[in-house]
Amino acid sequence: MNGKHSREITVAGALALLLLALGILAPNFYDLQPLLSRTTSQMPALVAAIGITLVIITRQIDISIGAQFSMCGVVAGVVAAAGFPLPVAVLAAVGTGVVMGAFNGVLIAWLGLPSIVVTLATMVTWNELLRLWQQGRLMTLPDGFQWFGLSQATGQGIVIAVAVALLVSAAWTMKHLAAGRHVYAVGTDAEAARLAGINPKWTTFGVFVLMGALAGIASVLNLVQSPQVQPNAGDGLELKVIAAAVVGGVAITGGRGNLWGVLLGLLLLANVNPALTHFHQPPYWERAIQGLVILLAVVADGMKRTKKATA
Amino acid sequence: MTSARSSLKSLFARHEFVLLAVIVLEVILFQQLGRRFLDGANVSNIFRHSVEIGLLALAMTPVILTGGIDLSVGSMMGLCAVCFGMLVKQAEMSPLLAGVLSIGIGALGGGLNAFLIARMKLPPLIVTLGTFSLFRGLAEALTEGSKSYSGFSPSFLALGNSDIAGIPAQLWIFLVVAIGIWLLVHRTTLGRSFRAIGYSPEGSRYAGIPVERNVSLAYILAGAVAGLAAVILVSRLGEARANAGIGYELLAITAVVLGGTSIFGGSGTIAGTLLGYLAIAILNNGLKRITAHEIFDRPISSVSNEMSGMLTGVLLLVALAAVPVLKSIAARRSRAGT
Amino acid sequence: MKPILQLSDIRKSFGAVRALKGVSFELLPGEVHALLGENGAGKSTLIKVITGAHAPDEGTLVVDGETLRSLTPSKARELGIACIYQQPALFPDLTVAENIGLRLKKRSAFARVNHAAQREKAAELLKRIGAEISPDAEVRSLSMPEQQLVEIACALGSGAKIVIMDEPTASLTQKEQHLLFAVVRDLRKSGVGVVYISHRLEEIFALADRVTVLRDGESVGTNRVDDLDEAAMIKLMVGREVAALYPPAEGEPGEVVLSLKNVSCAAGGVQGVNLEVRAGEIVGMAGLVGAGRTELARVLFGITPADSGEISLNGGKLTISNPREAIARGIAYVPEDRRRHGVILEMPIAHNITMAVHPVLFPGTWLRFKAETTMAQDFIRDLGIKAYGPEAPGGSLSGGNQQKVSVSRWLATKPKLLILDEPTQGVDVGAKSEIHRIIRGLAKDGLAVLMISSDLPEVLGMSDRIAVMREGTVTAVLPGGTGAPEVMAAALGQNRGKEVA
Amino acid sequence: KPSGGAAGGKGDGLTIAFLPKSKGNQYFVTCEKGARAAADELGAEFLFDGPTNSDPAKQNEIVENWISLGVDVIAASSENKDGLSTALRKAQAAGIKVITYDADAQPDARTFFVNQATEKGIGEALLDNTASLIGGEGDFAIITANLTAANQNGWIDAIKAHQAAKYPNMKLVDIKPCDDLKDKAQQETTNLLSAHPNLKAVISVCSPGVPGAAEAVKQAGKTGTVKVVGLGLPSENRAYVKEGVTQAVILWKVEDLGYLTIQAAAALAKGELKPGDTEFKAGKLGTMKIEGDNILLGTPFAFTKENIDQFDF
Numbered sequence A: 001m002n003g004k005h006s007r008e009i010t011v012a013g014a015l016a017l018l019l020l021a022l023g024i025l026a027p028n029f030y031d032l033q034p035l036l037s038r039t040t041s042q043m044p045a046l047v048a049a050i051g052i053t054l055v056i057i058t059r060q061i062d063i064s065i066g067a068q069f070s071m072c073g074v075v076a077g078v079v080a081a082a083g084f085p086l087p088v089a090v091l092a093a094v095g096t097g098v099v100m101g102a103f104n105g106v107l108i109a110w111l112g113l114p115s116i117v118v119t120l121a122t123m124v125t126w127n128e129l130l131r132l133w134q135q136g137r138l139m140t141l142p143d144g145f146q147w148f149g150l151s152q153a154t155g156q157g158i159v160i161a162v163a164v165a166l167l168v169s170a171a172w173t174m175k176h177l178a179a180g181r182h183v184y185a186v187g188t189d190a191e192a193a194r195l196a197g198i199n200p201k202w203t204t205f206g207v208f209v210l211m212g213a214l215a216g217i218a219s220v221l222n223l224v225q226s227p228q229v230q231p232n233a234g235d236g237l238e239l240k241v242i243a244a245a246v247v248g249g250v251a252i253t254g255g256r257g258n259l260w261g262v263l264l265g266l267l268l269l270a271n272v273n274p275a276l277t278h279f280h281q282p283p284y285w286e287r288a289i290q291g292l293v294i295l296l297a298v299v300a301d302g303m304k305r306t307k308k309a310t311a
Numbered sequence B: 001m002t003s004a005r006s007s008l009k010s011l012f013a014r015h016e017f018v019l020l021a022v023i024v025l026e027v028i029l030f031q032q033l034g035r036r037f038l039d040g041a042n043v044s045n046i047f048r049h050s051v052e053i054g055l056l057a058l059a060m061t062p063v064i065l066t067g068g069i070d071l072s073v074g075s076m077m078g079l080c081a082v083c084f085g086m087l088v089k090q091a092e093m094s095p096l097l098a099g100v101l102s103i104g105i106g107a108l109g110g111g112l113n114a115f116l117i118a119r120m121k122l123p124p125l126i127v128t129l130g131t132f133s134l135f136r137g138l139a140e141a142l143t144e145g146s147k148s149y150s151g152f153s154p155s156f157l158a159l160g161n162s163d164i165a166g167i168p169a170q171l172w173i174f175l176v177v178a179i180g181i182w183l184l185v186h187r188t189t190l191g192r193s194f195r196a197i198g199y200s201p202e203g204s205r206y207a208g209i210p211v212e213r214n215v216s217l218a219y220i221l222a223g224a225v226a227g228l229a230a231v232i233l234v235s236r237l238g239e240a241r242a243n244a245g246i247g248y249e250l251l252a253i254t255a256v257v258l259g260g261t262s263i264f265g266g267s268g269t270i271a272g273t274l275l276g277y278l279a280i281a282i283l284n285n286g287l288k289r290i291t292a293h294e295i296f297d298r299p300i301s302s303v304s305n306e307m308s309g310m311l312t313g314v315l316l317l318v319a320l321a322a323v324p325v326l327k328s329i330a331a332r333r334s335r336a337g338t
Numbered sequence C: 001m002k003p004i005l006q007l008s009d010i011r012k013s014f015g016a017v018r019a020l021k022g023v024s025f026e027l028l029p030g031e032v033h034a035l036l037g038e039n040g041a042g043k044s045t046l047i048k049v050i051t052g053a054h055a056p057d058e059g060t061l062v063v064d065g066e067t068l069r070s071l072t073p074s075k076a077r078e079l080g081i082a083c084i085y086q087q088p089a090l091f092p093d094l095t096v097a098e099n100i101g102l103r104l105k106k107r108s109a110f111a112r113v114n115h116a117a118q119r120e121k122a123a124e125l126l127k128r129i130g131a132e133i134s135p136d137a138e139v140r141s142l143s144m145p146e147q148q149l150v151e152i153a154c155a156l157g158s159g160a161k162i163v164i165m166d167e168p169t170a171s172l173t174q175k176e177q178h179l180l181f182a183v184v185r186d187l188r189k190s191g192v193g194v195v196y197i198s199h200r201l202e203e204i205f206a207l208a209d210r211v212t213v214l215r216d217g218e219s220v221g222t223n224r225v226d227d228l229d230e231a232a233m234i235k236l237m238v239g240r241e242v243a244a245l246y247p248p249a250e251g252e253p254g255e256v257v258l259s260l261k262n263v264s265c266a267a268g269g270v271q272g273v274n275l276e277v278r279a280g281e282i283v284g285m286a287g288l289v290g291a292g293r294t295e296l297a298r299v300l301f302g303i304t305p306a307d308s309g310e311i312s313l314n315g316g317k318l319t320i321s322n323p324r325e326a327i328a329r330g331i332a333y334v335p336e337d338r339r340r341h342g343v344i345l346e347m348p349i350a351h352n353i354t355m356a357v358h359p360v361l362f363p364g365t366w367l368r369f370k371a372e373t374t375m376a377q378d379f380i381r382d383l384g385i386k387a388y389g390p391e392a393p394g395g396s397l398s399g400g401n402q403q404k405v406s407v408s409r410w411l412a413t414k415p416k417l418l419i420l421d422e423p424t425q426g427v428d429v430g431a432k433s434e435i436h437r438i439i440r441g442l443a444k445d446g447l448a449v450l451m452i453s454s455d456l457p458e459v460l461g462m463s464d465r466i467a468v469m470r471e472g473t474v475t476a477v478l479p480g481g482t483g484a485p486e487v488m489a490a491a492l493g494q495n496r497g498k499e500v501a
Numbered sequence D: 001k002p003s004g005g006a007a008g009g010k011g012d013g014l015t016i017a018f019l020p021k022s023k024g025n026q027y028f029v030t031c032e033k034g035a036r037a038a039a040d041e042l043g044a045e046f047l048f049d050g051p052t053n054s055d056p057a058k059q060n061e062i063v064e065n066w067i068s069l070g071v072d073v074i075a076a077s078s079e080n081k082d083g084l085s086t087a088l089r090k091a092q093a094a095g096i097k098v099i100t101y102d103a104d105a106q107p108d109a110r111t112f113f114v115n116q117a118t119e120k121g122i123g124e125a126l127l128d129n130t131a132s133l134i135g136g137e138g139d140f141a142i143i144t145a146n147l148t149a150a151n152q153n154g155w156i157d158a159i160k161a162h163q164a165a166k167y168p169n170m171k172l173v174d175i176k177p178c179d180d181l182k183d184k185a186q187q188e189t190t191n192l193l194s195a196h197p198n199l200k201a202v203i204s205v206c207s208p209g210v211p212g213a214a215e216a217v218k219q220a221g222k223t224g225t226v227k228v229v230g231l232g233l234p235s236e237n238r239a240y241v242k243e244g245v246t247q248a249v250i251l252w253k254v255e256d257l258g259y260l261t262i263q264a265a266a267a268l269a270k271g272e273l274k275p276g277d278t279e280f281k282a283g284k285l286g287t288m289k290i291e292g293d294n295i296l297l298g299t300p301f302a303f304t305k306e307n308i309d310q311f312d313f
Ligand SMILES: Nc1ncnc2c1ncn2[C@@H]1O[C@H](COP(=O)(O)OP(=O)(O)OP(=O)(O)O)[C@@H](O)[C@H]1O
Pocket: C014, C017, C018, C019, C037, C038, C039, C040, C041, C042, C043, C044, C045, C046, C086, C395, C396, C397, C398, C399, C426
């Protein structure tokens, strides 16, 4: 029992330490406005992280989410540029995400293809399609898109509120609804789940569709933060959120993990770079440090397991 | 029972056959639509430009056979390239010695993966995701992000840019490595054990196979080959930089999986990997030669990178989906037949 | 009486394997209906059709008057069909209560889980079957028999009208078996139909009302149990008489091959084991499930190396720190979990057989295919492995033949000491007697054999001496021919046997 | 001569190949537009291809492919100076004329460099503009694409040198890479603003970085207090410039750069332009000056609130 939340505690501890060090050495880090902007800018990643967490818990992986995110953003941008109002653009983004998620889902759940290869293939396909289509143009969105046409403070509030609401409801669902239990069960042992009357195919399919929808929502939350959208906005997003999930204690072997840990993992990784800036350190260590954090997290897992086994 | 086996066998035969057909189709298509496609210089180019990815794909095959994966090979190329540059340009070492050392550094990095995966029993996907960032990060940190090394001796540059007996120099190295890895995978007990481990690591341990050691060897080999690929890349470009090999891991994995190796481990062949690699390399090159046809109002040659990426993705999906679809068709037919 | 379940002309193939070739079966309410048959006869496949785990290719099911082409697991559950599978289908990361909750009444995916009620229900069910398991325990922390009890609680709790049990006693101890039998009788009394599969004929006689025998995917008839005796039943199963069940011992045992003094391994829970095994003798090892017999074997084979004590082989002291060393020293271990540790199902038989002799058969690591095939063919012939050739994948064989492949792998190492762990678990009578004959033959050729088995008659019938383990140590060594009561008493710790100093 | 006009798809016309640093970038899309126009004017066949990611081997691959295709002249902008030079030398050895534009290769790997402005010129223009905005003193930071980009490093070095020489009271506090992602530039700038409270200006030397930095400054409520200056396209920055978030966007006429490059390339291939020339007639652009082996496009241009509406690229 005591080990159950040890990962969350470790990550929270590391995060607290980092935040404390920032508080002492660079108190400006806590100025309200930059803090708010910084937090808002991480919300799209948080929403995508919810999706990848569910995917990993079902013992799958999705490396196409960055591509989905980019695609959804561009579709929303095109729809908006064609003169449709914001809600239509939002629907278009989410709808595009759902379609791409369903495409992955069909191949993985029904044809039983390995998710890492399927999503690798869809990742390059969507990314290159976007390049072919958009040639890397920065798209300008119509007026009234940024911050949903509201003030900056309100807009940031909405972005954060939407992401947090999604996080809370996803966490609640995972714990209190049968569906959440099904996701864990399928990730632990799909055949046992099937025998228990759960449909692993629909569950897996559903999770990938949800992943797509969340990528769509995330892209919208990103879209409203500036008046322009870049067609490759999602580059590297998949690595960022997978890393957050792993650092947050989601087992890559499926069946284990929770969203609060992922939130902590994301916050920890997302603050490495600002911390380097605030400590006036050169930026070229950033990637190495992020790699180390991931390795430390898995090694900690390994040590814990070995200890358990010998005890 | 015999029919079960023969139908399974024909399926595998079919997979490599299909891949071969794809390659032939590509060649015919590009020869028809492209400009000077089967020209000697261009055929050399196909290999010269893709040897690094081919090497990574070869080395990735044993890793995937054991049921693992190595996402760090591309980053490892960056690190080895930078180290090679430093050794030659700062430590003034001979390129040969520096090359050997770079391969050693690759093996060392592979050793880190091996230690974490084989000894500590950590999931390969995550370990190598971590070292993917770590190796690239180290390469960037070593060069402070911006330094690069160039001005290598012409004899070293010849490795990447000249021909020996009419064949690109680096292709000879590739062939030697390919034969070596083919022998390893198909003709030695080590190769046999890779499969056994891929199918059942526990079962292999109970059979007395040194699982930890053999898995380690697969990752160390992958690291060493990444080091070799880095040296070849540097000699081709004449410049060593932290961003060498960016994204190559995904291309290598694509080639391996396209070649019919199961991502879950156990089954797969080097011949398949070579065919998968060829299919990608030819696609990538051939599209560049189509200057007379357009897509989205642009000549295909001017969007060849986008097109080849997209088509590779589609090809991968089709190749993957073909197996279960064919299987279910075969099953239906055999049931109807009985 | 109207049957609650009726199957007619069920056919099912896996690829080219025709597992069921037109089986009909019916189950009455309030009866225990045994399903008997050799390995691979199709019993598990048949019940998977009933539970909706497999869709039949042809045939129909009538459940409670409703005619169906096929089922899904959740539809089966709605119809009141519950099953305890051969392998427990539990979720190790979830708690006992959560596991039971998942298997009870099907609710919509978006219904809210009531944690307290679920826990209460689980506690009540566990109490009803008399299991002392906490509902909050994570399933991964439970022993095999405890997991089996949770399975039983699941089946019971679903309020099913049809309960299916596929070899439920395979990993149960005596005590839990009694709990299970009580549950079965209880179910019968309340009008539930029970389908019961077991290879242990004594259980069939103790529990079942009727028995249906499957042979080779076909039903060879349904009889009242009272109308049959053991011999008749066996004849139905294998289609011939099985004469002498246990081959007699011949000759005198020779030198001491294996000698253990105070061997302990904390990680495996083995403490101070003393034991001797001689060339040419079979030492049977009895004990309750969880007594630590497998753990001792794992210690001897170097999987969890010993941390103290003395192991000698042919008089020489040695340490064994991994399986490779054990093999080099002449120890062979046929593991109990055939599918996970014994044979690699996807690999050809030939590769499976040569796996432990790579350094010997392939000196200098180069594979020699011809030598490999020859070796495999020899074993296929000598042990009578039924397969179409050395290149047949392990998974295409029946359980008994897989076991023979597993034994072949170890005979190929030319061991001095052969450790067999549950060599006939889940193996049908025909294959079983053949395996017994092979084991006896090996002993006759001078091999020292340590045979772990939970099948008491097997231990009694085969052993030259019987070692009994309890709580991680050998508590008694009894001479061959000792009666069942004495062995059971020693296993249970009722101090009647001859204690070893 | 192993290759030559014979390869041309359009009769005996020239085949000109045009290589950008990367394709996913409005800057090079605009450049290509001018280049294509020039090629059409000259009746030459125009080949265009470039890398879509930051793989340093991609440019070499494309050039070597053109060599075997037998083009007449290659015009290239180098992402990795030394690396690309290896391939360009091969092209020269195969008898293909080579010209560079936008970002130079090694001098021995090409005949001319079409210089839209020297590294020094660009660096100085950026810094002079910034200095005049902040009164010649105070902290400033730089946003770059990535730390490995060759000509961006060149500009940064020029900025550093110029600052040391001319603006001793200014201080470069940090250089941050944004991976050519606007959103990342925005986040980096947000961090810079709070990590360096005295920051007076942000200079972005990559084009997606300019709107990114501007958005961060705007969100921080520091419009006008922290100046934003950068190299970028007017179209991508118009709104910020008009709002007064971005003070100046510096660029040359990108379309003209492409146009001039192709004109020069064609002339070189036809032998009308030779090393040592001091002038060159470039179609509709008129006569351009040549300094050494640099063909000069003219000085960079600063787009400001007042003039930005006059430009549509
Ligand atoms: N999923 C499957 N795929 C392929 N073949 C299968 C599968 N399941 C069972 N079989 C084959 O079908 C036949 C019947 O198997 P089944 O498991 O029903 O036998 P059983 O009577 O339960 O045997 P046992 O007593 O060993 O449990 C066997 O030949 C088996 O190999």
